[in-house]
Amino acid sequence: MNTEDIKGFFASPEQLDMADYLTLEYYLECVGDIEMALAHFCSEQSTAQWRRVGFDEDFRPLYGAKVIGLTVEGELPGLSYPVKHAEAGPVHACRVTIAHPYRNFGPKLPNLITAVCGEGTFFTPGVPVVKLLDIGFPEPYLNAFEGPRFGIEGIRDLLQAYDRPIFFGVVKPNIGLKPSCFADIAYESWLGGLDIAKDDEMLADVEWSTLEERSRELGVARLQAEKETGVPKIYLANVTDEVDRLIQQHDMAVRNGANALLINALPVGLSGVRMLAKHTKVPLIGHFPFIASFSRMEKYGVHSRVMTKLQRLAGLDSVIMPGFGNRMMTPEEEVILNIRECLQDFGHIRRSLPVPGGSDSALTLDTVYRKVGSVDFGFVPGRGVFGHPGGPKAGARSIRQAWEAIEQGVSIESYAEGHPELKQMVEGACR
Numbered sequence: 001m002n003t004e005d006i007k008g009f010f011a012s013p014e015q016l017d018m019a020d021y022l023t024l025e026y027y028l029e030c031v032g033d034i035e036m037a038l039a040h041f042c043s044e045q046s047t048a049q050w051r052r053v054g055f056d057e058d059f060r061p062l063y064g065a066k067v068i069g070l071t072v073e074g075e076l077p078g079l080s081y082p083v084k085h086a087e088a089g090p091v092h093a094c095r096v097t098i099a100h101p102y103r104n105f106g107p108k109l110p111n112l113i114t115a116v117c118g119e120g121t122f123f124t125p126g127v128p129v130v131k132l133l134d135i136g137f138p139e140p141y142l143n144a145f146e147g148p149r150f151g152i153e154g155i156r157d158l159l160q161a162y163d164r165p166i167f168f169g170v171v172k173p174n175i176g177l178k179p180s181c182f183a184d185i186a187y188e189s190w191l192g193g194l195d196i197a198k199d200d201e202m203l204a205d206v207e208w209s210t211l212e213e214r215s216r217e218l219g220v221a222r223l224q225a226e227k228e229t230g231v232p233k234i235y236l237a238n239v240t241d242e243v244d245r246l247i248q249q250h251d252m253a254v255r256n257g258a259n260a261l262l263i264n265a266l267p268v269g270l271s272g273v274r275m276l277a278k279h280t281k282v283p284l285i286g287h288f289p290f291i292a293s294f295s296r297m298e299k300y301g302v303h304s305r306v307m308t309k310l311q312r313l314a315g316l317d318s319v320i321m322p323g324f325g326n327r328m329m330t331p332e333e334e335v336i337l338n339i340r341e342c343l344q345d346f347g348h349i350r351r352s353l354p355v356p357g358g359s360d361s362a363l364t365l366d367t368v369y370r371k372v373g374s375v376d377f378g379f380v381p382g383r384g385v386f387g388h389p390g391g392p393k394a395g396a397r398s399i400r401q402a403w404e405a406i407e408q409g410v411s412i413e414s415y416a417e418g419h420p421e422l423k424q425m426v427e428g429a430c431r
Contacts, residue, residue, distance in 0.1 A: 032089030037126030151350030192396025219257015277315025323356030
């Protein structure tokens with residue numbers, strides 16, 4: 001690639017009709033000549049060879065990805081990670097904005113991901129270290145997607161729960177319980193005040209707890225809990241499975257009484273999620289297995305906010321994500337970015353309910369609420385409800401009592417006096 005060739009992969013936004021382009025934000029470590037490396041980077045993820053031999057043509061104006069912003073952060077003593085590569089020369093840390101024409105792949109999530117973080121992106125000569133930090137979508141592209149069917153407002157309407165967080169609970173023990181026992185403790189948690197009792201992400205359709213039997217038991221228990229409490233409840237059934245079984249699993253679980261569905265979005269694939277979102281008549285909630293394996297390294301892989309944004313685009317009404325605290329090993333600012341991706345304006349796409357989770361209980365509710373900055377979130381304890389010394393009913397009550405304390409502007413410790421379920425949690429934490 002010569003100097004004239006390189007120019008074909010650089011442009012200013014003013015030179016382009018940005019309605020035709022996605023904008024991609026990358027952190028890159030470039031070896032040798034920066035502009036040469038970036039031209040290769042754009043070429044490899046779009047046109048590659050941009051003309052036929054012997055023809056006077058150039059596909060780059062319509063189909064080439066182009067650098068529209070570059071900040072060289074400085075020279076590094078070496079690559080941040082020991083990626084083997086063949087290039088020689090100084091290493092520079094760069095922040096790069098690329099305009100990528102979506103005519104290359106259309107409104108298809110597998111093809112989009114192939115382009116922006118596939119072979120061309122991660123195997124470019126001269127760019128051994130890559131992290132996709134963000135994707136920006138123009139309105140014409142967003143218009144091809146339906147997004148969440150329910151979103152935050154729809155989930156609130158189903159539960160008749162307004163002006164407060166939505167209270168989930170992951171039934172524990174998550175593995176090993178037969179369906180009748182699973183239903184019993186979910187039922188107790190609903191009576192105590194949970195909105196949603198959910199399958200664990202690892203519990204799907206297994207011989208000792210088939211989804212058929214479990215959803216039937218939980219469907220009955222949910223209706224009984226609604227009758228006793230006088231308020232709506234949700235059983236969130238995990239339908240994660242092979243893609244060709246998703247519709248079947250959905251239909252059976254809903255028929256049996258599951259009124260929301262959990263899916264492990266990344267293991268199943270976002271195209272599978274989108275298919276299910278188009279089919280379903282109940283809220284679809286995503287869990288985050290697999291996300292840390294490509295997002296945890298600070299300077300390599302894909303930022304988790306990208307996948308949160310894509311999950312919302314695919315149609316998830318709620319996104320469970322790594323939450324605050326050391327347990328999830330996720331920087332606080334990253335958690336907040338993911339929450340914002342669920343809540344911020346995104347064309348016509350409805351807002352998804354963010355559910356930051358990890359070792360939560362009545363004792364962490366105030367912290368999560370303050371960090372989220374609004375009531376538009378889901379709170380998802382597991383052991384904080386089902387490991388409560390008084391049982392799951394008491395565990396759920398402790399969560400609701402903690403929220404009452406927050407609403408009244410008093411400390412958890414002072415409110416615990418006269419509220420035995422919350423007091424048990426406070427006293428347990430002090431031991």
